Amino acid sequence: MTDTTSLPSDLSKDRLRVWLRMLKVTRMIEAELRERMRRTWDITLPRFDVMAALRREEAGMKMSDLSGVLRVSNGNVTGIVDRLEGDGLVERRSVEGDRRAMRVLLTGNGRRMFDEMAAVHEQWVDELLSPIGAQGLSTVHTRLGRITDKLEEKD
Amino acid sequence: MTDTTSLPSDLSKDRLRVWLRMLKVTRMIEAELRERMRRTWDITLPRFDVMAALRREEAGMKMSDLSGVLRVSNGNVTGIVDRLEGDGLVERRSVEGDRRAMRVLLTGNGRRMFDEMAAVHEQWVDELLSPIGAQGLSTVHTRLGRITDKLEEKD
DNA sequence: CAAAAATGTTTCAAGCTTAAAATGTTTATG
DNA sequence: CATAAACATTTTAAGCTTGAAACATTTTTG
Numbered sequence: 058m059t060d061t062t063s064l065p066s067d068l069s070k071d072r073l074r075v076w077l078r079m080l081k082v083t084r085m086i087e088a089e090l091r092e093r094m095r096r097t098w099d100i101t102l103p104r105f106d107v108m109a110a111l112r113r114e115e116a117g118m119k120m121s122d123l124s125g126v127l128r129v130s131n132g133n134v135t136g137i138v139d140r141l142e143g144d145g146l147v148e149r150r151s152v153e154g155d156r157r158a159m160r161v162l163l164t165g166n167g168r169r170m171f172d173e174m175a176a177v178h179e180q181w182v183d184e185l186l187s188p189i190g191a192q193g194l195s196t197v198h199t200r201l202g203r204i205t206d207k208l209e210e211k212d
Numbered sequence: 213m214t215d216t217t218s219l220p221s222d223l224s225k226d227r228l229r230v231w232l233r234m235l236k237v238t239r240m241i242e243a244e245l246r247e248r249m250r251r252t253w254d255i256t257l258p259r260f261d262v263m264a265a266l267r268r269e270e271a272g273m274k275m276s277d278l279s280g281v282l283r284v285s286n287g288n289v290t291g292i293v294d295r296l297e298g299d300g301l302v303e304r305r306s307v308e309g310d311r312r313a314m315r316v317l318l319t320g321n322g323r324r325m326f327d328e329m330a331a332v333h334e335q336w337v338d339e340l341l342s343p344i345g346a347q348g349l350s351t352v353h354t355r356l357g358r359i360t361d362k363l364e365e366k367d
Numbered sequence: 368c369a370a371a372a373a374t375g376t377t378t379c380a381a382g383c384t385t386a387a388a389a390t391g392t393t394t395a396t397g
Numbered sequence: 398c399a400t401a402a403a404c405a406t407t408t409t410a411a412g413c414t415t416g417a418a419a420c421a422t423t424t425t426t427g
């Protein structure tokens with residue numbers, strides 16, 4: 058019962074099937090992670106994503122860098138950073154030499170909080186993706202990489 | 213330069229990497245599809261998803277079936293169906309024998325509109341996933357299937 | 368150097384999303 | 398049969414998301 062039932066001419070249908078399955082998997086995992094994060098730390102996925110991006114840049118990032126890395130709109134980041142700032146997890150500082158720009162960085166609290174969350178988050182992902190072994194991980198990683206490469210080259 | 217660099221002990225990091233890449237790919241493709249749908253038909257992805265579900269059920273679906281299939285909350289479906297109804301693409305009918313429930317179905321217009329969109333949508337997906345050939349499709353499909361299977365068995 | 372173009376951010380309106388509470392209806396149970 | 402439990406849906410409040418418009422500032426260019 059292997060996947061050799063479909064004819065080559067149905068390639069397009071197969072792509073649609075794979076796309077729908079990808080969508081299903083990511084939505085299910087995202088829902089599961091969101092739920093656990095909400096219950097464990099009362100935090101949302103978007104906030105976590107912003108903190109993760111900032112954790113990699115000790116010196117902070119400009120708002121526009123943040124929306125670039127996260128691939129979300131500028132206005133979106135404004136709101137999320139507003140709320141994180143309200144919770145004392147990030148801080149906005151002006152960029153010297155450019156009065157338009159803002160540098161956002163994690164506060165000490167933010168960094169401690171994120172590190173704690175990241176460790177658990179990694180375990181959760183490991184658990185949720187456990188049905189895929191080393192071999193599968195490598196092939197999936199490669200195939201998906203080809204897609205992003207192609208999508209990126211036209212930006 | 214194959215992917216055999218990581219030690220077995222880093223499996224958890226590899227899973228995180230694959231997860232982040234999956235997230236990236238689906239977000240990029242979703243953004244691209246959303247943008248094209250907006251520009252071509254001025255329609256959103258959630259509306260398209262609802263119509264797709266209804267297209268498979270000539271007789272219509274109850275609101276709760278709809279939210280079950282699409283894996284979104286009940287309240288969410290209420291709003292989307294409201295707007296689709298406002299555009300004359302779907303219709304709400306009462307279910308005989310149960311005054312609580314509602315049966316939602318595509319109108320003639322909705323069906324025509326969806327069929328037109330679905331054909332183009334399939335081409336777009338084919339194009340966006342074109343870097344993956346028949347072989348890759350089959351392996352990716354299988355691996356992802358294992359994850360959904362596991363996530364589903366605990367529902 | 369003044370005007371125009373580009374850049375960085377925020378604001379806005381509309382729509383999506385969720386969890387939880389509210390409403391109305393049906394089914395189960397004592 | 399009354400009432401409790403379950404079910405189907407909607408409403409609500411809060412937050413996420415986008416594209417476009419508005420603002421402020423910096424850079425380019427004629």
